[in-house]
Amino acid sequence: MSISMWLFLAIGLGLVSLGYALFLYAWVNRQATGGEREQAIAGYIQQGARAYLAKLYKTLAVLVAVLGVAIALIFSLDMIRTVAERTLVAAANPLEGVWTALAFVLGAGCSGLAGYLGMSIAVRANLRAAVAAKLGLNPAFRVAFYAGAVLGLAMVGTAVIGISVIYLLTGDPEVVLGFSLGASAMALLAKAGGGIFTKTADIAADLVGKVEAGIPEDDPRNPAVIADNVGDNVGDVAGMGADIFDSYVASAVAAMILGVGVGKTAAASGGGDPRFYVVFPLVLCAVGMLASFIGIQFVRVGRNGKPGAALNNGTVITCVIFAVLATLLNVLGGFNTGVLIATLLGLVIAVLIGFCTDYFTNDERRPVQQVAAMSKSGSAITIITGLSYGLISILPSIIGIVGATLAAYYAAEAFGISGIYGIGIAAVGMLSITSVIVSADAYGPIVDNAKGIAEMSDMGHEVVERCDTLDSAGNTAKAITKGFAISAAALTVLALFAAYGEVLGAIGIPLNIDLQRPLVVAGVLLGATCPPVFSALLMLAVTKNAFLMIEEIRAQFRARPGILKGTELPDYARCVSIASAGALSSLILPAVIAVIVPLAVGLLLGTDALGGFLGGSIFTGVIFALFMSNAGGLWDNGKKYVEAGHHGGPGSEAHKAAVVGDTVGDPFKDTAGPSINTLITVMSLVSSLFAPVIAALTVSRFL
Amino acid sequence: MSIHLYASLVPEALIVSMLSPEEFGAYYAVGTMKKAHGQAMFVEVDPAFRSDRFRIDDAVRRCVPHANGEPKRSVYVSIYRVAEHLPIAALGPLYLTTHDGRVAELQKRTPPAEDNASLHLYQEICPVNPLVASTRGPVPFFRFMMDSSTTLFALPALYFADLKLGELAADPERGDGNELPYSNMDHLRQCLVDIRTKPISTKMVDRNHPVVFPYRTVRTGFYFGRGQDLAFYPMPSREDLLGKYYNWWRSAQM
Numbered sequence A: 001m002s003i004s005m006w007l008f009l010a011i012g013l014g015l016v017s018l019g020y021a022l023f024l025y026a027w028v029n030r031q032a033t034g035g036e037r038e039q040a041i042a043g044y045i046q047q048g049a050r051a052y053l054a055k056l057y058k059t060l061a062v063l064v065a066v067l068g069v070a071i072a073l074i075f076s077l078d079m080i081r082t083v084a085e086r087t088l089v090a091a092a093n094p095l096e097g098v099w100t101a102l103a104f105v106l107g108a109g110c111s112g113l114a115g116y117l118g119m120s121i122a123v124r125a126n127l128r129a130a131v132a133a134k135l136g137l138n139p140a141f142r143v144a145f146y147a148g149a150v151l152g153l154a155m156v157g158t159a160v161i162g163i164s165v166i167y168l169l170t171g172d173p174e175v176v177l178g179f180s181l182g183a184s185a186m187a188l189l190a191k192a193g194g195g196i197f198t199k200t201a202d203i204a205a206d207l208v209g210k211v212e213a214g215i216p217e218d219d220p221r222n223p224a225v226i227a228d229n230v231g232d233n234v235g236d237v238a239g240m241g242a243d244i245f246d247s248y249v250a251s252a253v254a255a256m257i258l259g260v261g262v263g264k265t266a267a268a269s270g271g272g273d274p275r276f277y278v279v280f281p282l283v284l285c286a287v288g289m290l291a292s293f294i295g296i297q298f299v300r301v302g303r304n305g306k307p308g309a310a311l312n313n314g315t316v317i318t319c320v321i322f323a324v325l326a327t328l329l330n331v332l333g334g335f336n337t338g339v340l341i342a343t344l345l346g347l348v349i350a351v352l353i354g355f356c357t358d359y360f361t362n363d364e365r366r367p368v369q370q371v372a373a374m375s376k377s378g379s380a381i382t383i384i385t386g387l388s389y390g391l392i393s394i395l396p397s398i399i400g401i402v403g404a405t406l407a408a409y410y411a412a413e414a415f416g417i418s419g420i421y422g423i424g425i426a427a428v429g430m431l432s433i434t435s436v437i438v439s440a441d442a443y444g445p446i447v448d449n450a451k452g453i454a455e456m457s458d459m460g461h462e463v464v465e466r467c468d469t470l471d472s473a474g475n476t477a478k479a480i481t482k483g484f485a486i487s488a489a490a491l492t493v494l495a496l497f498a499a500y501g502e503v504l505g506a507i508g509i510p511l512n513i514d515l516q517r518p519l520v521v522a523g524v525l526l527g528a529t530c531p532p533v534f535s536a537l538l539m540l541a542v543t544k545n546a547f548l549m550i551e552e553i554r555a556q557f558r559a560r561p562g563i564l565k566g567t568e569l570p571d572y573a574r575c576v577s578i579a580s581a582g583a584l585s586s587l588i589l590p591a592v593i594a595v596i597v598p599l600a601v602g603l604l605l606g607t608d609a610l611g612g613f614l615g616g617s618i619f620t621g622v623i624f625a626l627f628m629s630n631a632g633g634l635w636d637n638g639k640k641y642v643e644a645g646h647h648g649g650p651g652s653e654a655h656k657a658a659v660v661g662d663t664v665g666d667p668f669k670d671t672a673g674p675s676i677n678t679l680i681t682v683m684s685l686v687s688s689l690f691a692p693v694i695a696a697l698t699v700s701r702f703l
Numbered sequence B: 001m002s003i004h005l006y007a008s009l010v011p012e013a014l015i016v017s018m019l020s021p022e023e024f025g026a027y028y029a030v031g032t033m034k035k036a037h038g039q040a041m042f043v044e045v046d047p048a049f050r051s052d053r054f055r056i057d058d059a060v061r062r063c064v065p066h067a068n069g070e071p072k073r074s075v076y077v078s079i080y081r082v083a084e085h086l087p088i089a090a091l092g093p094l095y096l097t098t099h100d101g102r103v104a105e106l107q108k109r110t111p112p113a114e115d116n117a118s119l120h121l122y123q124e125i126c127p128v129n130p131l132v133a134s135t136r137g138p139v140p141f142f143r144f145m146m147d148s149s150t151t152l153f154a155l156p157a158l159y160f161a162d163l164k165l166g167e168l169a170a171d172p173e174r175g176d177g178n179e180l181p182y183s184n185m186d187h188l189r190q191c192l193v194d195i196r197t198k199p200i201s202t203k204m205v206d207r208n209h210p211v212v213f214p215y216r217t218v219r220t221g222f223y224f225g226r227g228q229d230l231a232f233y234p235m236p237s238r239e240d241l242l243g244k245y246y247n248w249w250r251s252a253q254m
Helices: A003-029 A036-074 A094-132 A137-170 A173-212 A225-268 A276-297 A307-333 A337-361 A366-377 A379-414 A419-431 A434-456 A461-506 A518-559 A572-585 A588-605 A607-643 A653-702 B021-030 B056-062 B138-146 B185-197 B238-242 B246-252
Strands: A077-082 A087-092 B004-009 B012-017 B040-045 B075-078 B091-097 B103-106 B120-126 B131-134 B157-163 B202-206 B218-226 B229-234
Touching: A003 A094, A003 A137, A003 A276, A036 A094, A036 A173, A036 A225, A036 A434, A036 A572, A036 A653, A094 A137, A094 A173, A094 A225, A094 A434, A094 A461, A137 A173, A137 A225, A137 A276, A137 A307, A137 A434, A137 A461, A173 A225, A173 A518, A173 A572, A173 A588, A173 A653, A225 A276, A225 A419, A225 A434, A225 A461, A225 A572, A225 A653, A276 A307, A276 A419, A276 A434, A307 A337, A307 A434, A307 A461, A337 A366, A337 A379, A337 A419, A337 A461, A337 A607, A366 A379, A366 A607, A366 A653, A379 A419, A379 A461, A379 A607, A379 A653, A419 A461, A434 A461, A461 A607, A461 A653, A518 A572, A518 A588, A518 A607, A518 A653, A588 A607, A588 A653, A607 A653, B004 B021, B012 B056, B021 B040, B021 B091, B021 B103, B056 B075, B091 B218, B091 B229, B103 B246, B120 B138, B131 B185, B138 B157, B138 B218, B138 B229, B185 B202, B238 B246
Parallel strands: none
Antiparallel strands: A077 A087, B004 B012, B004 B040, B012 B075, B040 B091, B091 B103, B120 B131, B120 B157, B131 B202, B157 B218, B218 B229
């Protein structure tokens, strides 16, 4: 099969994926919407989500336009140097600049489109899932899962179509890097912004509503309740969707760039079209899509009524189908066995890491139960215990990542393929089942909202209980997805790191990361500092905005005593507005860190220092991301364990301590932790994309 | 606008109001600046009740709407020693209000004749509020407490709640008290062991226990007695809590 045919196959399956997404969108939209009361409440959530998205996309459009123009100008100059002569030759190549800029804009656009589709159906599905819960567990589960699948399918479809079209038109994987940077820029701001929004609302609603006023969860008398429900969507649907979209695209693009060198080597020894290894990652993505189409059909709640088992079965079945299809493809196509092994290793490790994360955040396991038990001793001990288990929890994931890296490397090398390419393919393999993973992840906030709508519109205890059962499974799925996303991002940025070296090598600049060189050490330390500083900025944004919202809620209670009595409606829109404005205004500095700092390090200290910078940021970034996500999950589920009636139950001293732990953990697990993936991906992409420019401008000083 | 007479239990007070019980409960818990929010318990008293101890007629005369037409929320008749002068026959429904102002109405019933549990925990509400462990069921406990032949003092009235002990009721030493929110569980266990093993039927666990307690810890219900008369307000069944009282029960579990 020719390269073009493979690309057309990928595009075709991408279109099928999009089409399936739209089919499910229409199906979910046709489901019953219940009575006036629940429609009114769902309407508030829809309005809030639309208002936030409109502001976010306007902000991002300006940013994308500015960056797009900058990219077009910068990449219109083709920088060439020769190592021996250390000279710089610049040639005008406006076409490359335009293509890269267009790819950048397209990447941002595809990410935005997938996120918009996902959010749009999520805020429709929440109501429909609540209404379906009147009929039973399975009808509600189907609505929520299929709505989640809209995001999963739209995401992979747009990603594969975008990458394939750009490569088909330009034949240059470095232009495709622009697409990845666009997706990453969108992901960074969507994830960070969504995380700040959701935790601002969650913390304010909890501290004033629950703790001060004694109002239960999802009570319509809480002015922040709508913002809280909107936040579930912007953080966990749009934000997480953009995050995984970014990793999915970046992994494919990194492997494509690494494939250039592999292809040349293979062609030199009579191995066919050298572009095949560039296109192979897209072939894997296409196979993954096919496996997901089939796997999604198997996700249903059986007679035992366990939604968690249904979601896990879907993941496992999709993995098995993908493994079978990838093996068949490899055998029938006569591809390199090392590449197949790397693919399957990535997949297996991803699932294992996901389940390891579940161990540390599941309330049926020791770590969560220990945190809950320790809460009887007070807030300080609760926090120390959660921190400790959070730190321990990084170990299995790191071992998994190390294992996948080494195994993929040596497996590829054993079969005559570049080991680095094997790592890149392992990352693609890990992300191949993204569609079903994201479907399960997006299901979570939908059923969370459904429970809220059921409570707020007095749908009755049975309906609420069913939504609660679905929500518990959703929380587990979210935790697994976080572990999966971080690990996939880790392997992706390792591949991007290698791609950075490849890009430099292609223009004759050797990458020399020798830790005995002070410039490299400086780069490593500066890079290592970025993830914690970035996290701090996001969490400070949460506390600052939460403070504003807390004051707003208190002011509403004071000025309008009818709110608590239930005779007046609170001003929900005001809280949504505070969360939106706060989230968007807080994004500027983190975005600067992600884009400007790597450029500054490269321009001031050189390409080797920038390599060290990337390494430092990857190493601390992965550790911080795992730690923060898992520790936050531990505290959250520890609180829920106490609320379920253990150690004194709600209102006890243990519960008060557990609430403190949960409040500390909220910005850890939903704001800072998950955003670090995107930070390190953006920094890696910026470095790779601008590597030739940086090299050309620093050649006389450092080489 | 009709006039209502309420006996608040925490703090003990007799109040005339133009608000209905649900409105009064919400007002009392969250609607007044004098008490930003908090749990409240009050009984509706027969509006025809009169006593030389209380200037109820004067209070009724003062209970008129505000200039803007809003109802008069409260006119205090007495702020202490109310229970001892209220006949049980004059008591109407009991209203339990949560921290956030949800109100549940409990009807007065005849106390059950027997209670099979071997160990009990009672939260006295007024006139004093100790936490007491006892081997006596609620009715025998009331009779015992009102019997001045064994003590130097006599209680004129006693309002108390019968609280859950979970597994501690059967096995105070090894029973799982995991879900019980009481402070100083070790001392509670010791008190239960003492009343089981020593020749005493009651033991004070906490002399001045906070009267604000989670409603979910109430076992059979509330007992309000004066002299020889005893009224019983049973807690709703689980089905009713999840059905009729769903919103109240959610708030009660906070």
